[in-house]
Amino acid sequence: VPYAVIAMEPKPFHENLSIGRNKNKKKKTLQEIEKRHGDHNVGGSNRTQIVTAYRENALRIAGLMESVGCITRKELVDAGCGPKTYYILKNNYYKWFQKNPDDSYQLTKRALEEMEPYRDLINTLIFEHITKDNRIICLRKSKIGEHQILSEITRKAIENLGYPDEYTKLLEKKFNVTREYIRASTSYTVEIKGQPAGFWSITENKKDRWENDILVQKGYWLDHFFVQPEYRNIGVGSRMFSHLKSIAAQNGVDRILSYIDPQVQGFFDYMGATLLETLKQPGISGQMMNLIEISNT
Numbered sequence: 001v002p003y004a005v006i007a008m009e010p011k012p013f014h015e016n017l018s019i020g021r022n023k024n025k026k027k028k029t030l031q032e033i034e035k036r037h038g039d040h041n042v043g044g045s046n047r048t049q050i051v052t053a054y055r056e057n058a059l060r061i062a063g064l065m066e067s068v069g070c071i072t073r074k075e076l077v078d079a080g081c082g083p084k085t086y087y088i089l090k091n092n093y094y095k096w097f098q099k100n101p102d103d104s105y106q107l108t109k110r111a112l113e114e115m116e117p118y119r120d121l122i123n124t125l126i127f128e129h130i131t132k133d134n135r136i137i138c139l140r141k142s143k144i145g146e147h148q149i150l151s152e153i154t155r156k157a158i159e160n161l162g163y164p165d166e167y168t169k170l171l172e173k174k175f176n177v178t179r180e181y182i183r184a185s186t187s188y189t190v191e192i193k194g195q196p197a198g199f200w201s202i203t204e205n206k207k208d209r210w211e212n213d214i215l216v217q218k219g220y221w222l223d224h225f226f227v228q229p230e231y232r233n234i235g236v237g238s239r240m241f242s243h244l245k246s247i248a249a250q251n252g253v254d255r256i257l258s259y260i261d262p263q264v265q266g267f268f269d270y271m272g273a274t275l276l277e278t279l280k281q282p283g284i285s286g287q288m289m290n291l292i293e294i295s296n297t
Contacts (some may be wrong), residue, residue, distance in 0.1 A: 003065030004110070006246075008105075014250055015049075031094065037089075039132055042179060051116065051118075051121065054084075054088070055094075056121070056125070057081065057082060057085070057088060058083055058088050058094060058096065058124050059115065059118050059121060059125060060125040061076055061081050061085060061088060061089070061097070061290070062096055062097075062107060062111050062115055062116075062122070063122040063123075063125055064076060064081070064130070065097075065105065065106060066105050066107060066112070066115070069106065070100060070102075070104040070105065070106045070212050071104055071105060071106075072103060072104050072105070073085055073086055073089055073103075073105070075193075076105075078110075078138070078191070078193050078194040089105055094111070094114065095108060095110050095111075096108055096110065096114070096115075101208075122131060130267075134274075136191075137190055137191060137192050137197070137236060138189075138190070138191045139188050139190050139239070139240070139241060139243045140188065140189060141187070141188055141189075142182050142187035142188060142189045142199055142201070143177050143182075143189070144182050144183060145179075146182075146189065147177045147178055147179050147181070147182055148174040148177075149196050150177040150182075150187075150189065150196070150199050150224075151175075151176050151177045153196060153197075153198060153199060153226050153227075153228055154172065154175045154176070154177065154224065154226050155172050156228055156229055157198075157226040157227060157228065157229065158171045158172055158175070158226075160229040161261060161263055167281075167287055175224060175226075177201075177224070181201075182201075183235070184203065185201045185202060185203045185223065186201065186202045186203070186247065186251075187199060187200070187201035187202075187224070187245075188200055188201075188240075188243065188247065190236060190239070190240055192231060194235070196228075197227065197228050197231040198226055198227035198228055198231060198236055198237070198238060199224060199226060199240075200222065200223040200224055200225045200226075200241075200243075200244050201222075201223050202220055202221065202222055202223065202244070202248070202253075202256060203220070203221055204220050204221075204278075205217065205218055205219060205220075205221055206218065206230050212282040213282050214259070214279065214282060215281075219255060219256075219257060220253050220255065220256045220257070221256065221257050221258060222244070222256050222257070222258035222294065223258075225237075225240065225241075225244075225258070225260075227240070237267060238271065241271045244256075244294075245294065245296055248294075248296055249296050253296065253297050254295065255293060255294070255295055255296070255297075256293070256294040256296075257276075257291065257292070257293055257294075258291075258292050258294070259279075259289045259290070259291055260289065260292055261289060261290075262278070262288055262289070262290055265290055266290075268292055268294075272294075272295075273292045273293065274292060274293045274294075274295065274296045275290055275291075275292055276290075276291045276292060276293055277290070277291040278290050278291075279291065
């Protein structure tokens with residue numbers, strides 16, 4: 001006669017107990033995803049190294065070393081490589097880094113060989129970090145608490161244009177940065193040696209509106225694009241612009257408009273923006289402004 005052997009007794013499912021057991025695993029998984037710059041692992045592939053957050057960080061460090069040569073741990077951290085930099089260099093899991101007598105680091109031969117399969121990823125990770133004179137910069141999301149610093153950068157950049165005091169004060173008021181503005185916008189700050197050197201910001205205008213007799217069309221607008229005067233002409237602005245287009249593309253934005261000062265039109269022409277129209281600046285007699293379009297298509 002057929003019979004069954006009971007291997008175990010079924011028990012009721014306890015949802016709270018199940019959630020508790022998997023809480024740490026879920027937390028670690030989310031932390032790993034958060035630390036990655038993107039998803040660089042192709043599903044179904046084998047015989048290839050998985051790009052973890054740790055490996056990605058090591059590749060960023062290695063890419064910067066390759067670009068600028070010997071570099072200290074502090075300089076790497078200032079460049080945005082993160083607090084794990086000290087651990088990665090000390091642990092040296094991949095045997096990529098060699099410490100020099102002056103406490104700087106350089107790449108090993110093994111590093112140069114093993115970096116090759118990740119060349120595209122390395123370029124993505126560090127493209128915004130090197131200026132023309134090999135100064136290391138970092139582009140990061142603007143912090144709400146640095147609104148006064150960003151306003152000061154704006155003020156210095158505007159004053160550097162050499163306008164009359166009346167017009168300068170009008171522009172400073174117009175471009176003043178507040179906590180609320182940073183919360184509502186997409187804003188990124190550029191740092192050099194850990195100090196803010198410039199920033200850009202974009203907001204979305206939900207519908208056409210008029211502002212001081214000027215039409216602000218529906219769409220995305222570049223509100224701020226300022227570099228401290230002492231950091232001009234070394235490639236910071238071009239890195240910011242490339243970064244701006246990259247972030248816009250990642251978010252599906254293919255067209256950005258902006259009203260800019262005619263004095264900086266040459267820079268935006270060089271970066272590929274299109275001049276659409278020249279208008280009178282409202283409120284100040286004799287001052288003009290240009291409407292430009294930045295396209296991602």
